[in-house]
Amino acid sequence: MSNAPIESEPENELDGGGVRLGKVQLAIMRVLWRRGEAAVTDVHEELEALAPTTVATMLAKLEHKGVVSHRVEGRRFIYRPLVNEEQVRRSMVGELTSQLFHGDVAALVNHLLSEHSIEAGELAELRSLIAARESGRVAGDPASRDTNTRRAVHAAGTPARREEEI
Numbered sequence: 001m002s003n004a005p006i007e008s009e010p011e012n013e014l015d016g017g018g019v020r021l022g023k024v025q026l027a028i029m030r031v032l033w034r035r036g037e038a039a040v041t042d043v044h045e046e047l048e049a050l051a052p053t054t055v056a057t058m059l060a061k062l063e064h065k066g067v068v069s070h071r072v073e074g075r076r077f078i079y080r081p082l083v084n085e086e087q088v089r090r091s092m093v094g095e096l097t098s099q100l101f102h103g104d105v106a107a108l109v110n111h112l113l114s115e116h117s118i119e120a121g122e123l124a125e126l127r128s129l130i131a132a133r134e135s136g137r138v139a140g141d142p143a144s145r146d147t148n149t150r151r152a153v154h155a156a157g158t159p160a161r162r163e164e165e166i
Contacts, residue, residue, distance in 0.1 A: 018091035019067055019083060024050065028058050029081060029088065032068060037080040039073075 021029060027050075031043045040059060044052045059079050062068040067088075070077040101107040118126075 018095055019065065019088050020092065020095065021062075021067075021088060024054070025058055025062055026088075028055065028062065029067065029085070032079060032081045033085050037078050039076045039078050041076075043079075 027047055028043055031046045032038055035042065040052055040056045043055045043059070044050065047055065050058075059068060059070075059077075063070060063079070067083045068079045068081055070079045072078075097103060097105060097108050101111070
């Protein structure tokens with residue numbers, strides 16, 4: 001791995017209010033988050049449904065948005081994320097809540113509960129999160145949640161479903 005300097009690090013969209021990523025861009029970002037950094041060919045290997053030119057174009061757009069940067073290693077551009085998954089999730093869910101539910105978080109949660117099947121154990125874990133929030137504990141801390149709770153909270157975007165969407 002080269003110690004070449006990062007070529008460009010434009011201000012990312014999170015500084016201006018939020019990041020909006022499409023389905024393909026989000027899939028590419030997930031590869032970068034998992035790997036830490038990757039070249040176009042590395043991303044293409046994981047997302048074979050996408051043409052290498054599409055991956056290259058999307059990475060350039062992501063760099064223009066300020067969510068990735070690159071360094072040059074030989075003749076290859078090595079991309080790395082400038083934002084983490086939680087930042088993107090927070091931004092996109094916030095925008096979704098604002099646009100579709102007029103900022104009403106309760107309406108968003110009600111929609112998720114009524115439109116998605118949730119197992120009894122997951123409901124119990126959600127109740128626990130609500131109780132923790134009411135008592136002032138940090139219920140939103142991912143480290144304080146177990147796998148089932150994360151699955152319940154993110155039921156609409158499980159990894160298996162995400163990969164099928166590409």
